[in-house]
Amino acid sequence: MTGQVKDERFEFQAEVKQLLDIVIHSLYTDREIFLRELISNAADALEKLRYQKLTSQEIVDGDLPLEISIELDEKNHTLKISDTGIGMTRDELVTNLGTIAHSGSRAFLKYLAEGDKKDVNLIGRFGVGFYSAFMVADKVTVETRSYQPGAAGCLWSSEGTGSYTIAEAEGLRRGTKITLYLKEDAREFAREATVKRIIKQYSGFVPFPILLNGDKVNTVQAIWTKNKNEVTEEEYNEFYKYLANAYDEPLLRLHFSADAPLTINALLFVPKDNFERFGFGRLEPGVNLYCRKVLIQQQSKDILPEWLRFVKGVVDSEELPLNISRETMQDSALMAKLRKVITSRFLKFLQEQAKSEPEKYKEFWKNFGMFIKEGAATDFTHRKELVGLLRFSSSRSGEGELVSLKDYVERMKEGQKDIYFINGPTKEVIESSPYLEVFQDQDIEVLFTHEPVEDYILSQLGEFEGKKLVSIDQAALELPGTRKPDGDALNPEQVEELTRWLKEVLGDKVTEVRESRRLSTSPAIVLNPDHLTGSLQRMMQVMNKDINAIGPKVLEINTSHPVIKRLCELSRKDDSFARLAAEQLFDNALISAGLIVDPRAMVHRMNQILEKALQ
Numbered sequence: 187m188t189g190q191v192k193d194e195r196f197e198f199q200a201e202v203k204q205l206l207d208i209v210i211h212s213l214y215t216d217r218e219i220f221l222r223e224l225i226s227n228a229a230d231a232l233e234k235l236r237y238q239k240l241t242s243q244e245i246v247d248g249d250l251p252l253e254i255s256i257e258l259d260e261k262n263h264t265l266k267i268s269d270t271g272i273g274m275t276r277d278e279l280v281t282n283l284g285t286i287a288h289s290g291s292r293a294f295l296k297y298l299a300e301g302d303k304k305d306v307n308l309i310g311r312f313g314v315g316f317y318s319a320f321m322v323a324d325k326v327t328v329e330t331r332s333y334q335p336g337a338a339g340c341l342w343s344s345e346g347t348g349s350y351t352i353a354e355a356e357g358l359r360r361g362t363k364i365t366l367y368l369k370e371d372a373r374e375f376a377r378e379a380t381v382k383r384i385i386k387q388y389s390g391f392v393p394f395p396i397l398l399n400g401d402k403v404n405t406v407q408a409i410w411t412k413n414k415n416e417v418t419e420e421e422y423n424e425f426y427k428y429l430a431n432a433y434d435e436p437l438l439r440l441h442f443s444a445d446a447p448l449t450i451n452a453l454l455f456v457p458k459d460n461f462e463r464f465g466f467g468r469l470e471p472g473v474n475l476y477c478r479k480v481l482i483q484q485q486s487k488d489i490l491p492e493w494l495r496f497v498k499g500v501v502d503s504e505e506l507p508l509n510i511s512r513e514t515m516q517d518s519a520l521m522a523k524l525r526k527v528i529t530s531r532f533l534k535f536l537q538e539q540a541k542s543e544p545e546k547y548k549e550f551w552k553n554f555g556m557f558i559k560e561g562a563a564t565d566f567t568h569r570k571e572l573v574g575l576l577r578f579s580s581s582r583s584g585e586g587e588l589v590s591l592k593d594y595v596e597r598m599k600e601g602q603k604d605i606y607f608i609n610g611p612t613k614e615v616i617e618s619s620p621y622l623e624v625f626q627d628q629d630i631e632v633l634f635t636h637e638p639v640e641d642y643i644l645s646q647l648g649e650f651e652g653k654k655l656v657s658i659d660q661a662a663l664e665l666p667g668t669r670k671p672d673g674d675a676l677n678p679e680q681v682e683e684l685t686r687w688l689k690e691v692l693g694d695k696v697t698e699v700r701e702s703r704r705l706s707t708s709p710a711i712v713l714n715p716d717h718l719t720g721s722l723q724r725m726m727q728v729m730n731k732d733i734n735a736i737g738p739k740v741l742e743i744n745t746s747h748p749v750i751k752r753l754c755e756l757s758r759k760d761d762s763f764a765r766l767a768a769e770q771l772f773d774n775a776l777i778s779a780g781l782i783v784d785p786r787a788m789v790h791r792m793n794q795i796l797e798k799a800l801q
Contacts, residue, residue: 196280196351220322224267227315229440232272236252246273246333265376268361277675279340283350378398447523454528474500477503481501486698554579574590589633608621610634625658694738708747710774711744
């Protein structure tokens with residue numbers, strides 16, 4: 187076939203016919219991706235031309251600017267997309283547009299044939315993106331002229347049926363122009379607003395100017411591909427505002443590139459505010475996935491774990507197939523590897539921030555700590571790094587000061603075996619808790635947790651750097667030191683008698699009543715006979731709407747406290763008031779533990795106690 191033939195009709199290869207039939211009659215979802223495919227093809231043609239300029243001396247129309255132009259005609263319902271790229275010869279037209287010359291395209295047909303799959307997003311992945319034009323056009327023409335000196339211009343034309351024609355065309359400049367004669371139900375793609383939106387969504391960072399009816403559309407640079415030393419603070423902030431549709435600057439920024447194990451360019455931001463914390467609903471993922479600056483998936487659910495949904499930004503990897511489908515993305519080993527690399531790098535960045543800028547990390551923790559806790563509770567792959575990012579207040583920390591598990595271990599007392607923690611709604615409430623008394627006496631630090639998820643994480647973790655993590659409301663706690671009752675305490679015989687009596691009065695509310703070695707100022711305390719912490723039991727009470735969901739407790743009594751000594755006297759006299767006092771003592775201990783008690787029974791009992799006290 188030579189360029190001297192003026193006009194000739196060709197039959198599409200059988201597989202192309204099959205492909206076009208599927209495209210025209212079956213693929214209707216997300217039809218707008220045809221424009222992404224055509225722009226990507228144009229950008230590839232320009233990239234190839236740029237390479238030829240470096241290696242070849244003779245190029246047709248060497249002074250033409252490298253750009254993509256789109257012209258719309260609403261009246262005649264046409265869309266024209268042209269580039270000044272490498273162009274095609276007549277033979278290349280036949281090879282590229284008339285036949286399927288590689289196995290990837292056959293794989294696409296096989297994929298669509300299996301299970302009646304109609305996933306249009308796969309079309310470019312198999313190298314057949316040009317044919318997506320027939321989703322919206324009932325006729326397509328291609329005018330092209332190769333960069334090679336002496337190559338004739340050609341006009342390719344088809345209605346997407348069984349054949350196409352190629353004719354010689356004079357007066358063409360280098361590059362390719364594709365004209366789409368839009369179908370009646372696709373005329374929206376001749377509207378400037380529609381096309382502008384599609385370009386910005388999918389192709390906003392293509393590395394060549396895209397002109398829409400003469401105006402440049404892609405005005406924001408793909409700064410994630412640059413060296414971070416070449417990007418100004420202002421450019422970072424403007425890019426973040428564009429990407430996140432935000433008005434303020436980000437709190438944190440991570441810009442990095444990697445060559446192994448994958449080629450990655452990433453630019454990630456942490457916003458200043460967490461609107462999920464304010465009750466505005468669950469955040470959607472905020473990272474867009476690109477391949478060579480072309481959007482693969484907006485707000486990708488697969489590139490980062492769900493607990494990092496607050497992160498905004500861009501991840502670009504050349505190794506991802508263009509238009510990888512959501513189904514394939516979820517199952518892809520490549521995606522899993524990419525996800526692990528990005529997540530690990532971001533967690534390392536947070537660790538560096540915590541060390542180098544503790545005040546900024548404190549602000550991050552205040553707003554986004556909930557997501558780190560969510561990750562530590564659910565993500566076993568990254569739990570070790572996440573646990574290192576956790577922060578707590580403690581019995582030694584000052585106002586607003588945060589403590590990491592590493593900080594705690596580094597200042598543990600000599601001979602201390604365990605890391606101690608206790609849950610309560612606020613630091614002030616915990617500091618007045620009876621659980622803290624023996625630790626205050628021994629000057630041993632206790633971490634304060636304020637949410638059940640923190641207790642769950644620490645309980646699941648079990649230990650940190652070889653030190654056991656122990657909630658101090660456990661009955662089996664190995665105390666760091668014990669306090670002996672003073673000389674005015676009950677004697678062993680009285681203790682034996684009183685504990686037996688209390689067990690009888692309280693019945694199945696307690697598994698055991700015993701003398702305490704941890705109390706100094708409080709009369710009594712309840713402890714958990716199992717490893718379920720008080721906060722998790724409180725959560726169970728709320729979830730089950732059952733105040734009895736806490737199960738029986740161990741009751742410890744301070745045998746030197748006036749209330750306990752007086753109760754001992756009354757119990758010996760079989761005073762009915764003693765039983766009321768015993769039940770109230772137990773309920774008071776439950777309240778100190780933050781557990782819910784039956785208010786009706788307690789109010790009735792309190793009225794009886796008041797009546798007795800006022801006589």
